[in-house]
Amino acid sequence: MGKDMLPPSDGGDSAVPVDLKKALEERYLAYALSTIMHRALPDVRDGMKPVHRRIMHTMRLLRLNPDQGFAKCARIVGDVMGKFHPHGDQSIYDALVRLAQPFMMRYPLVDGQGNFGNIDGDGAAAMRYTEARMTEVAVELLEGITEDAVDFRPTYNEEDEEPVVLPGAFPNLLCNGSSGIAVGMATSIPPHNAAEVCDAAIALIDNPDCTTDDLLKYVKGPDFPTGGVLVESPEAIREAYETGRGGFRLRARWEKEDLGRGQWQIVITEIPYGVQKSRLVEKIAELILSKKLPLLDDVRDESAEDIRLVLVPKSRTIEPNLLMESLFRLTDLEIRFPLNMNVLSRGKVPCVLSLKEVLREWLDHRRNVLLRRSRHRLGEIEKRLEILAGYLIAYLNIDEVIRIIREEDEPKQELMRRFSLTDVQAEAILNMRLRALRKLEEIEIRTEFDQLSEEKRQIEGLLGSEEKQWKTIRWEVGKVRQTFDPDKNPSLGRRRTTFGQVAEHDLEDVQQAMIEREPITVILSEKGWIRAMKGHITDLSSLSFKEGDGLKLAFHAQTTDKILMLSTGGKFLTLGADRLPGGRGHGEPVRIIVDLEADQDIVTAFPYNPDRKLLVVSYAGNGFIVPEKEVLANTRKGKQVMNVKAPDEARFCVPVEGDTVAIIGENRKLLVFPVSQIPEMARGKGVRLQRYKDGGVNDVKTFNIAEGLTWRDSADRVYTRSREELLEWTGDRAAAGRMAPKGFPRTGKFG
Incomplete structure (x- = not known):
């Protein structure tokens, strides 16, 4: 140690200056990598995060096979925490519980006994009360783990070993899905149907160059354990699987239940994946109370084992599809499940993979497992054949062997020298029991020797031919598919999520349905x-x-x-x-509510009526007719309809309710002309309606000439002028007009 590194002898501080930025970067990077690699992202090969893998491995060591008895979850969690997973017991138990929940896992890996929570969001009982064992699916995932199928690494305290990855005969990543949030990245993979995934894998083995479109003939889309209806377009589904990113719109399954006498109610039998039923019912009830669902009268939860939510409409005349459309918009009866296939490729590199790449990596892993298991078996066969060869030599020379064992001081060395035996063979002969010296034993040894020699020949043939390897993997995948065949095992294999179309409803109708x-x-x-x-x-x-x-x-x-x-x-x-x-x-x-320029003001306001037409007039006397449905704006900015340049401005907007227009200027000159002379436009400056030397329009009105023109004076008296009486003011558009008749209000307004 250098003198400058020694702490001061005067008992003072021994702090060493560190660059804070560098230290934070190093530490945060270490934390991020740890989270990505060892917590949040699943391995593409077995679809598991470390905690799930360790739970499965522990249950195997505890021999909790499907045909064995259950063990307390506390025992399993204790072993996982003590030997493999140095984290909190609650996080391990939560992971174990999720693996057993049939509404979260499409194919549960844990068979739970006791209270493992429910779809309402209630938690599981404490781990000291619940028991668990593995399911058949878990056994498939672990198959061959004792046959050197995968690498093992030391555990956190280096007292034991744990598998780096499971053999994974079952395509767990796609079939059970996964979700997690790491640092700077996340993953979200929905569950899929096992039979469909196996079919796609077989298609990929048969044709390694197949496209996403080819695979989508088999994998139609996600298959959620809670069912539901997928309403995503085929183009969006294809895009999601092609890129590994996207999303799926999932809706509850519902039906209209007839109560007789025209009465009906809606019954929801399946809710979207991951939605808590009790929270969903509360949300619908809140919306009813806050009058945001005016079409709905009541919601009831009549669920037992199966889901049954009853929605009671306000009246029998309501259209069920419209009611459901408004519910889909406001509640979790419709969700968007994201697809982000961000996984650990080859167990090391986090990257987003397409459907084809995920299947490719799983199949490559299965090939690697097959080769490793075959080599392991070959090694075992060779060891056994060596011993059997020694036995056969011993049987052929049984008397001499017995003499050497009885009379020689070092029988092992003598046997090896006399019959050219290996150490292993000599040891095996010396360990033989006397009862094994009968004639029958020799025949059995010869039979076993021949069988093992044949198996060795087959394995060597398999290891030497890639074609045979893929043929074997295809057979293995086919065997898994049979287990989850929809026809043979409908409860587990049948597709639960179906496909549907979004009902075409006018957005306007749906918006209206959501307002009281x-x-x-x-x-x-x-x-x-x-x-x-x-x-x-x-x-x-x-x-x-x-x-x-x-x-x-x-x-x-x-x-x-x-x-x-x-x-x-x-x-x-x-x-x-x-x-x-x-x-x-x-x-x-x-x-504040709409975008209105500072120098502008509101001229008028009125309720929208799509069947009307409006006459828009500017101060300078220009105007045109516009259908009311053309002026409806969808944004805060509004819709520019009349083009005006300062100092001119829009001044009047009146509904067209007749065949004639009466317009009066600030100069008190009145002009009457047919509406037909005004053009109909969607936008523009308009045409001149009345000519002025100075000033502008004071008022404008439309009326039926047959009924005459009416106005009110300041004393609220009503005056009417007939067609004949208006002849001297009647002319063509853009004329100057004549002074208003006697009795016309001094304000110059029609009143």
């Missing part, structure tokens, strides 16, 4: 504050406004309506009536 229909009165103030009062109010005198503000306009509507507003800049803005601020205060400024 109630009458409201919309109030807009002079300074642009808007609110919605409950009910249809007729007396507006009691309304309060901020100081210096007053009523601009008020109208009746329903919460299901859309409210259209026209700005002075010629832009139409759309608001949902259900989203308007309540009427308790003064409301909110329109500018």
Whole structure:
């Protein structure tokens, strides 16, 4: 040790300066790698994370086979923690419980006895109460582990050994899926149907150059343990499996149950994977109470062993598909399960693999296991053949062998010298029992020798031919497929998740179905504050406004309506009536709710009616007719309909309710002309409606000429002028018009 490294002898601090950035980088990288490699990502070969692998290995050592008795989970967890997995007992037990839950695992690896939780989200009983053993699927995963099929590594305290990966005769990664969050990466793989995965693997063995499309003839999509209906498009499914990234829309399975006399209810029999049933029912109940599901009256959970959620509609006239569509949008009756096949490739490299690559790596692993098991068996055969050859020599020279054993001081050396035996053969002869010296034994040894020689020849043939290896693997995969054949074993093998189409519903209808229909009165103030009062109010005198503000306009509507507003800049803005601020205060400024330019104001507002047409007029006297459904905007920014340049601005928007237009300017000149002279457009500046030397439009109105033109004066008296009386004001569009008739209000408005 250098003098400068020694701690000071005066008893002071012995701190060594460290670069904080470098130290943090090193430590965080070590933590990230540990999380990725040893906790969060599954191995592509056996589809397991270390904790699951260690649980399986421990259960094998405890001999908890499917045909044996159960052992306490506390015993299993204790052994896993003490020998292999230096983490908390609760995390190990949680992993063990999940492996036993039939609603989480498509093919459970653990057969649990006791309370292992339920689909409502209730936890399992404590580990001291529950018991477990392996299932047949787990046995398939471990098959050949004692035959040098996989590498072993020292455990954390180097007292024992654990498998690096399991032999994995069952395609566990795809069949049971996996999910986990590491550092900077995550994985999410849904469960699949074992028979389909095996079929795809066999297709890949038969044709190594097959494409994703070829494999998708067998693997149709995920197969969740809780069933459900997959409503993803075939293109999206193909893209997901091709790239290893994507997602699947999964919906609950439901049916309409007839109660007679026109009454009906909806029964949900399968809910999406990973959704807690009790939370789902609570969420639906909350939405009913908050009036966000006006079509639904009640929800009941009548589940026993099977799921049965009953939805009661508000009335029998409701369309069931529309009700369900609104539920799918608002609740977890529809989820999107992500696909992110981020796995440890070859057990070392985290990367996102496609469906073909995942199957390829699993098959390559199976080939590696086959070669290792074959070599291991070959070694055992060779050892046994060596001993059997020694036995045969002994039987042929039995008298001499007995003499040497009886008379020689070192019989082993003498036997080896006399008959050219190996050490192993001589040791085996000396260990023979006397009862084995009968004639029958010799025949049995010869038979065994011939059988083992034949097996050795076959294994050497297998190891020397890649074609034979793949043929063997194909046979092994076929054997696994038989176990999960939908026809022979429907309870385990039959596909549970089916495919469906999303019912085509007008988005507008679905939106409406999610709003409670109630009458409201919309109030807009002079300074642009808007609110919605409950009910249809007729007396507006009691309304309060901020100081210096007053009523601009008020109208009746329903919460299901859309409210259209026209700005002075010629832009139409759309608001949902259900989203308007309540009427308790003064409301909110329109500018906060929609994007309205600072120099612009609201001209008018009214409930949307898709069957109407609107006449839009600017201050300068330009105008055109636009169908109301053309002005509906889908964003906050609104829709530019009338093109106006300052100082001109949009000033009027009136519904077209007749065949004639009456327009009056600030110069009090009135012009009457047919509506047919105004063009219909979706957007533009419009055409000149009336000509002025100075000033602009004061008011505009549409009416039926047969009924005459009416207006109200300041004393609220109604005047009507017939067609004949209006002849001197009737002309063509863009004329100047004539001074308004006697009795026309001084305000210049039609009233």
